[in-house]
Amino acid sequence: MTRSYDVVVAGAGMAGILTALGLTARGARVLLVEERRLGGGQSGQSHGYLHRGYAFGPNEPRLPLLFDRARDHWRALTAGLAPVTAGSVVSFSNPNALRRAQEHWQASGLPVRPVEPPPWLGDGFLASFRSEEETYDFGPVLRRLGELTASTGIDLARGSISRTADEPGGALSELVRPDGVTETIASRAVVVAAGAGAPGILARSGLPPVVRCRKSFMLVLRGHLPVLSAVFPEREEHGLFVAGRTGHESGTTWLVSDFQSFDSARGAGGQLAGWWAHRVLSTLRGVVRPGPLAGVRLISGYAAVKSGLLPSSGTVADEFSHDFLGGRAVVVSPSKLTLAPLAAESAVKSVSGVLGIPFTGVEWDRVTAPVSPPPSPSAAADSVLVTSAGELWETDLHALKDPDLVGDLPGIAALSSLYAH
Structure with a gap:
C-alpha cells in the first residue's frame, strides 16, 4: 500500500x-x-538547561550567539512555563579553567556576577558565579x-x-x-x-x-536535596552539570551529567555505564558537601543514545x-x-x-x-x-551493583583521548 x-x-x-x-x-x-x-x-x-554558552569555553566561539538566537525562540515555546531554576551557579577549582572562562565570557558578552559560595558547595573552589542559564522541565x-x-x-x-x-x-x-x-x-x-x-x-x-551513534549517561539522585542548577566545568577533572527537579514522591531529584559521550556503535555495555556512574559519584563527593548528599534516598540512571x-x-x-x-x-x-x-x-x-x-x-x-x-x-x-512524555528516569543502572567496578578508576583525560581518536 x-x-x-x-x-x-x-x-x-x-x-x-x-x-x-x-x-x-x-x-x-x-x-x-x-x-x-x-x-x-x-x-x-x-537535564533542561537552556544553555547560553557559559560552560563551553573558547573552543565554541559561535555558541553564545547561536544560543541567544535559540533563546528568542524558546521564549515563545516556554510561554507560561516557570523555570525550575532561574539561573545557574558556575564554580571553578582550577585557576586555568577560571581564567579561560572569564576571557570567554568577556569576549562573548555573557553577563556574569560573582557570588558567595553556596552553602552546599564543598571546599577547594576558587570562585563561583551566577549565570543566566535557566533550567526547565x-x-x-x-x-x-x-x-x-x-x-x-x-x-x-x-x-x-x-x-x-x-x-x-x-x-x-x-x-x-x-x-x-x-x-x-x-x-x-x-x-x-x-x-x-x-x-x-x-x-x-x-x-x-x-558520530552517528553516541551514548551519554544521566545519573539520577532522589531524596531530600536542595533545588539547584550548577556547573563544574573542568573537563579534565570530570566537569559536571547538576539540575534539580521538585514535585516527586521522594522529594527533590538531581539530574547529573557531564561533558562526555561515548561510541555506542558496538553497543557499549553495562560496565561502561557503571564505570561512568561510579566516577560521577566520586566527583560529586568532592564538589558537594556531605550534608546534602546524605539526603540521597535512591540512585538510578539511564543511557541516552543520540546521533x-x-x-x-x-x-x-x-x-x-x-x-x-x-x-x-x-x-x-x-x-x-x-x-x-x-x-x-x-x-x-x-x-x-x-x-x-x-x-x-x-x-x-x-x-x-x-x-x-x-x-x-x-x-x-x-x-x-x-x-505524557514522562521523565524516563526509571531505568535502573544495574552495573552500579557490579562488585568488579569498585576498584580504582582511570582518569577522564584518558577517556577523552580515546574518544578523540
Whole structure:
C-alpha cells in the first residue's frame, strides 16, 4: 500500500515535531512518524538547561550567539512555563579553567556576577558565579506540542522509517510498523529527525560510527536535596552539570551529567555505564558537601543514545541539518536541545525550497498558538503522540551493583583521548 504526502518527518522529538508544525503552518501535508512516543528519545531525557554558552569555553566561539538566537525562540515555546531554576551557579577549582572562562565570557558578552559560595558547595573552589542559564522541565512543552500535532492536521504513524530512496520528483520511504508490516510512503521531501532511531539511514550516510551513534549517561539522585542548577566545568577533572527537579514522591531529584559521550556503535555495555556512574559519584563527593548528599534516598540512571552529524570545525555549533538526494532528504541533528528550534527552522527552510513555498523565517509563537477547537477526548486517545512524555528516569543502572567496578578508576583525560581518536 502506498500513501502520498508533501513531507514525511521521521522522529517526534523536539526538532521533529517543530519541523512538522512549521511545515504544516505553511500548508504542507505532513506525516509524522514516531516509534515510541513524543519525546521518548533524547528530547525527553534532557537535564533542561537552556544553555547560553557559559560552560563551553573558547573552543565554541559561535555558541553564545547561536544560543541567544535559540533563546528568542524558546521564549515563545516556554510561554507560561516557570523555570525550575532561574539561573545557574558556575564554580571553578582550577585557576586555568577560571581564567579561560572569564576571557570567554568577556569576549562573548555573557553577563556574569560573582557570588558567595553556596552553602552546599564543598571546599577547594576558587570562585563561583551566577549565570543566566535557566533550567526547565520540558515535559509540559512536549505534551503541548503533542496536542498541537493532533489538532493541526498532521497525520501520525507509529513505527520507524527504515529506508528512503530517491525517485523522480521526490522520495519513497519504507515505514515499518510495530507489527512488522512495511508500508511505502511517497513524498516530495523527507526529514530525518530520529536521532539514533534511524540507524539504517545513518549507516548509509558514510559518517563515522562514533558520530552517528553516541551514548551519554544521566545519573539520577532522589531524596531530600536542595533545588539547584550548577556547573563544574573542568573537563579534565570530570566537569559536571547538576539540575534539580521538585514535585516527586521522594522529594527533590538531581539530574547529573557531564561533558562526555561515548561510541555506542558496538553497543557499549553495562560496565561502561557503571564505570561512568561510579566516577560521577566520586566527583560529586568532592564538589558537594556531605550534608546534602546524605539526603540521597535512591540512585538510578539511564543511557541516552543520540546521533550527530560531523561538524566541519569539530564544534557543536556548525551544521543543524544536512541535505541529501538533492535537498529532498534532510537530516536534522541539533547537538543540544537548546538548538532544536534553530535546527527545525533550518529544516523548514530547506524543505520550503523543495516545495516552492516562500520562506521568511519561523515565528514559533504563531506556529504553536493554541488552536480551536481542541481535539476531542477520543481523538486524543487514538493519537500515538498525545501521551505524557514522562521523565524516563526509571531505568535502573544495574552495573552500579557490579562488585568488579569498585576498584580504582582511570582518569577522564584518558577517556577523552580515546574518544578523540
